[in-house]
Structure formats: structure tokens, C-alpha cells
Amino acid sequence: MLILNKTARVFSTPSKRKICEFLRSFHFHPGKRLFHKLVLGIETSCDDTAAAVVDETGNVLGEAIHSQTEVHLKTGGIIPPVAQQLHRENIQRIVQEALSASKVSPSELSAVATTIKPGLALSLGVGLSFSLQLVNQLKKPFIPIHHMEAHALTIRLTNKVEFPFLVLLISGGHCLLALVRGVSDFLLLGKSLDIAPGDMLDKVARRLSLIKHPECSTMSGGKAIEHLAKQGNKLHFDFKPPMQRAKNCDFSFSGLQHVIDRIIMQKEKEEGIEKGQILSSAADIAAAVQHTTACHIAKRTHRAILFCKQRDLLCQSNAVLVVSGGVASNLYIRKALEIVTNATQCTLLCPPPKLCTDNGIMIA
Numbered sequence: 001m002l003i004l005n006k007t008a009r010v011f012s013t014p015s016k017r018k019i020c021e022f023l024r025s026f027h028f029h030p031g032k033r034l035f036h037k038l039v040l041g042i043e044t045s046c047d048d049t050a051a052a053v054v055d056e057t058g059n060v061l062g063e064a065i066h067s068q069t070e071v072h073l074k075t076g077g078i079i080p081p082v083a084q085q086l087h088r089e090n091i092q093r094i095v096q097e098a099l100s101a102s103k104v105s106p107s108e109l110s111a112v113a114t115t116i117k118p119g120l121a122l123s124l125g126v127g128l129s130f131s132l133q134l135v136n137q138l139k140k141p142f143i144p145i146h147h148m149e150a151h152a153l154t155i156r157l158t159n160k161v162e163f164p165f166l167v168l169l170i171s172g173g174h175c176l177l178a179l180v181r182g183v184s185d186f187l188l189l190g191k192s193l194d195i196a197p198g199d200m201l202d203k204v205a206r207r208l209s210l211i212k213h214p215e216c217s218t219m220s221g222g223k224a225i226e227h228l229a230k231q232g233n234k235l236h237f238d239f240k241p242p243m244q245r246a247k248n249c250d251f252s253f254s255g256l257q258h259v260i261d262r263i264i265m266q267k268e269k270e271e272g273i274e275k276g277q278i279l280s281s282a283a284d285i286a287a288a289v290q291h292t293t294a295c296h297i298a299k300r301t302h303r304a305i306l307f308c309k310q311r312d313l314l315c316q317s318n319a320v321l322v323v324s325g326g327v328a329s330n331l332y333i334r335k336a337l338e339i340v341t342n343a344t345q346c347t348l349l350c351p352p353p354k355l356c357t358d359n360g361i362m363i364a
């Protein structure tokens with residue numbers, strides 16, 4: 001706790017008076033909910049300020065979230081000090097909204113759980129210092145949470161999944177394959193050697209200036225690529241899936257991104273347009289990028305399933321693959337994973353989209 005306190009102080013410290021005012025703003029209902037432990041979860045690891053109250057049986061009592069996507073879309077990516085400032089501006093309101101929606105007063109909480117890693121240090125610091133002030137005032141226990149473990153375990157809120165199971169996390173900041181053997185027992189099977197698939201899709205979307213496309217202007221890069229890909233022909237470009245010869249379950253996306261960058265530059269020359277204008281072949285490029293990304297993710301996951309099955313690391317009769325993270329909402333990529341799980345007699349499970357992306361529920 002001392003180390004966490006020191007760490008939190010480096011980043012930001014909400015004043016004691018502010019926390020007191022915050023606590024006074026609640027009406028207390030002593031005597032209610034005697035039988036359920038209630039945990040407040042707080043998430044600020046990247047660009048979402050989120051909070052939720054969950055009881056010990058997994059019921060979500062209330063939640064709130066503030067997304068910074070709109071601001072970061074305009075600046076062309078996440079600028080950490082900007083993300084930090086937005087977390088500072090919103091954390092108190094979001095926690096208040098989650099508690100109010102739950103009809104729970106802070107004194108009724110059994111503990112506060114907060115993401116402490118991994119993530120952007122400046123963003124993590126806001127949630128951490130707010131939480132530590134809160135638990136100090138309330139004299140409640142603090143539960144430090146590993147963001148990736150929370151993502152991996154979220155499926156157990158919506159489906160009855162026994163350990164062990166395989167998890168694939170694919171988002172803007174994450175890319176890993178792991179065997180989940182218990183609540184805090186993970187075997188890492190593979191990870192991205194460079195950037196995450198969502199980051200690559202965001203970069204390609206930005207390079208294609210999809211924010212100027214009338215149908216895509218409010219979408220995240222990955223979603224814009226999925227949308228445009230439906231209108232394109234994936235066979236017009238032949239991008240090779242990365243790491244075809246690598247005998248492991250790791251991923252790589254930055255080589256593919258550079259190949260696509262070069263193609264876009266070449267097409268801009270051919271079509272005689274300036275950087276920043278939309279290519280006539282943008283939809284074909286989107287379709288090919290999405291296809292190559294799906295192939296790469298599916299092939300590496302296939303290897304991981306075969307590896308686990310060969311070594312009896314997964315249940316032979318009911319092996320489960322859980323896919324989560326923002327990129328997991330891509331239906332084309334899901335379809336590719338479905339082909340793999342059907343071929344290996346695995347069950348494919350995805351949390352609902354709201355729980356795939358960063359949220360307070362998974363932390364609580």
C-alpha cells in the first residue's frame with residue numbers, strides 16, 4: 001500500500017477536501033445489503049474513465065463510463081497528458097454515477113478494486129490516486145487489479161466457463177494468447193512482438209484519411225476498416241500474413257502496416273492525389289488489410305489450440321477459446337476464428353461488445 005501511495009502521488013493527488021465533499025454528497029442507507037459483498041471497480045488505464053459496482057455473485061448493480069475516443073480521433077492518437085487531464089476531469093463524476101446507479105453509498109462497499117497495470121502511467125495514476133484517497137477515507141480494503149487478467153476473466157460474468165480455457169486478447173493496446181488456469185494463474189503462449197492489431201488498423205485508417213469519409217467519420221479506425229471492407233474486394237491486393245514460418249504463437253503487425261503504407265503511397269501517385277485525400281481503392285485496401293489481419297490472428301490461434309491439445313493443457317472434450325478486446329467485435333475476424341474452433345472442436349466465446357472493450361465491470 002505504501003508503494004502504491006507513493007506511486008499515485010507522483011502522478012496526481014485529488015485534495016482531501018474534494019474527496020470529503022464527494023463522500024458527503026451521498027445519502028447513506030445503513031442496514032441494507034447485509035449479505036452481499038459489494039466491490040467498486042475503477043478503470044483508467046488508457047482512454048476510458050470507467051467505474052462499476054458488482055456484488056459477490058457477479059450481479060452488476062450499476063456502472064458508468066466516459067470515453068475519450070472523440071478527442072483522440074481529432075488529435076490522431078492518444079496524447080498521454082491529454083488522456084490524464086480528461087481522466088482527472090471525469091473520474092469523480094463517473095464514480096459518483098456508478099454508485100448512484102447502484103443505489104449504493106460508499107460506506108456500504110466491501111472494497112475498491114482498481115487497475116494498477118499495464119497501461120499508460122499518467123492515466124493509471126489518476127485512477128490509483130483517486131482510489132487510494134477513497135479507501136483511506138472509508139477505511140476499506142484496496143484490491144490492485146491487472147488489466148489483462150480482468151479482460152481474460154470477464155467471460156465468467158456472462159458464461160459458465162471452467163478453468164482451464166484459452167484466451168485471445170486483441171485490442172488497440174493488447175495482443176496476447178494465454179492459457180487461463182485459474183483466477184491469477186496464466187500461462188502466456190504468445191504476444192505481439194511489436195504493435196497490437198487495433199493499433200495497426202487505427203494507423204491504416206488514419207493513413208487512408210477515413211475520418212474524412214462521410215460514412216466513417218465518427219468510427220474508431222478498426223470499425224471504419226470493417227465498415228469500408230464490406231464495399232471492397234480483398235483480392236485486389238495480396239498482402240502476405242506475417243510470421244508464416246515462425247514456429248510459435250507470437251504475432252506481428254508493424255511489417256504489414258509498413259507494406260500497406262507503401263501501397264497507399266504508390267496508389268496516391270498513380271491516382272494523382274495528395275496525402276489526406278481518399279483513394280478510390282480505399283475500400284479494396286481496407287478489405288485486404290482486414291483479411292490479412294484475420295488470417296494472421298486465426299493461424300496463430302490455431303497453433304495455440306493445437307499446442308494445448310497436444311499437451312493436454314485444455315479439456316479434451318470441451319476446450320474453450322475466449323476472444324475479447326475491441327478488435328474482437330470485428331465480425332470478419334470472428335468468422336475466421338470460428339473456422340479454426342470448428343476445425344479443432346473448440347467452443348468459441350466472446351463477451352458482449354460492451355464487456356469486450358475497457359470497462360469498470362471487469363475490474364470490479
Ligand code: KG4
Pocket residue numbers: 046170171172173174197198199201202220221222223226325326327328329330331356357358
Ligand atoms: O479494447 P479497446 O476499446 O481499447 C484498448 O485498446 O484497450 O479497443 C480499441 C481498439 C481500437 O484500436 C479500435 O480500432 C479497435 O479496437 N476496434 C476494432 C473494431 N472496433 C474497435 N477493430 C476492428 N474491427 C472493429 N469493428
Ligand code: ZN
Pocket residue numbers: 147151171174357358
Ligand atoms: Zn483493455
